[in-house]
Amino acid sequence: MIRDATAEDAGWIADIWNDVIANSQITFTTTLKTHAEMAQMIADRVVLVLPDQTGFATFGPFRGGPGYSATVEHTILLADRAQGRGQGAALLSALEARAAAAGHHIMVAGISGANAGAIAFHRAMGFAQVARMPEVGRKNDTWLDLILMQKRLGATDSANATRDDTV
Numbered sequence: 001m002i003r004d005a006t007a008e009d010a011g012w013i014a015d016i017w018n019d020v021i022a023n024s025q026i027t028f029t030t031t032l033k034t035h036a037e038m039a040q041m042i043a044d045r046v047v048l049v050l051p052d053q054t055g056f057a058t059f060g061p062f063r064g065g066p067g068y069s070a071t072v073e074h075t076i077l078l079a080d081r082a083q084g085r086g087q088g089a090a091l092l093s094a095l096e097a098r099a100a101a102a103g104h105h106i107m108v109a110g111i112s113g114a115n116a117g118a119i120a121f122h123r124a125m126g127f128a129q130v131a132r133m134p135e136v137g138r139k140n141d142t143w144l145d146l147i148l149m150q151k152r153l154g155a156t157d158s159a160n161a162t163r164d165d166t167v
Contacts, residue, residue: 113145
């Protein structure tokens with residue numbers, strides 16, 4: 001049921017992302033995404049979508065430079081109506097498999113401290129919290145913490161759980 005995105009998906013992907021940008025503290029950005037930007041993202045990287053147009057996931061470089069080439073950072077967003085139905089887990093699992101097949105070793109999640117649901121979701125998916133950066137983001141006159149979580153791709157949950165979730 002999960003498939004690769006096509007250029008035709010750019011509009012609804014932008015709509016989901018823009019709703020999150022405009023109406024939440026779970027992303028630090030305030031700049032809305034254009035359909036053209038989403039079409040370019042689809043052309044440039046792996047973007048997986050749910051067929052009912054309720055969610056997408058993508059990954060890209062964590063940081064620049066060849067030393068980081070085996071580490072990727074992902075984005076996963078679901079429309080409100082898709083929350084709590086297991087679709088996010090299926091989407092993230094498929095994305096992890098694609099990243100691992102491409103030779104990536106670590107997947108990173110950068111999560112707003114205001115997004116307790118995403119922290120719990122990633123923990124349930126085998127990600128471990130490795131850092132908390134207090135007040136590094138600001139949106140709508142509110143300082144936001146950045147939570148960094150990571151997962152070793154292809155590793156067992158116990159291998160990932162050895163990290164310090166109390167950071």
